[in-house]
Amino acid sequence: NAGVTQTPKFRVLKTGQSMTLLCAQDMNHEYMYWYRQDPGMGLRLIHYSVGEGTTAKGEVPDGYNVSRLKKQNFLLGLESAAPSQTSVYFCASRRGGGNYGYTFGSGTRLTVV
């Protein structure tokens, strides 16, 4: 049981490049989330999904797109990376049907130069 797996773990991008971060969970969780972690700030919600085929904006969605074509996968895309998107990105998932804690992935450290 791998839990929540994020790929890649590290990446350096040049300004203007695009990339996709993959989050995969094997727990059959309904809900999935993308957060970013910046120094001195709490985890901030980028986008989330309440089920396969659905996505919604979080607190800081600008510059990012997401897709949830399969229940187990939640993709985060950066179409044109900017230095302000340098951050550590965390994916999380949780069961539906009640108040459950989140299971987090190990994070992706992204640097945009």
Next chain:
Amino acid sequence: ILNVEQSPQSLHVQEGDSTNFTCSFPSSNFYALHWYRWETAKSPEALFVMTLNGDEKKKGRISATLNTKEGYSYLYIKGSQPEDSATYLCAAKTNFGNEKLTFGTGTRLTIIP
């Protein structure tokens, strides 16, 4: 955007001593309060999810209480051990059906052997 505050920012505690720290959140439209433990180089791990005023939860030597009327939660660690060294995050959610869980910046706990 919900304002979730944690205090203190950091704390050094002698092994064997007990300690506690605070999470404050707006009391209006409260729905749920989460606590996570985040060890260095690992992912945040869920400790507790609480929803009702007066809730108390316990996991081993760690316990938490919730006061939704005044908007705070306490996390207690009894008889601190070196393995308790971590950052403890709290996060709050308002309104039923709102998936936007807002995190505080954490309390970094260091246990001194």
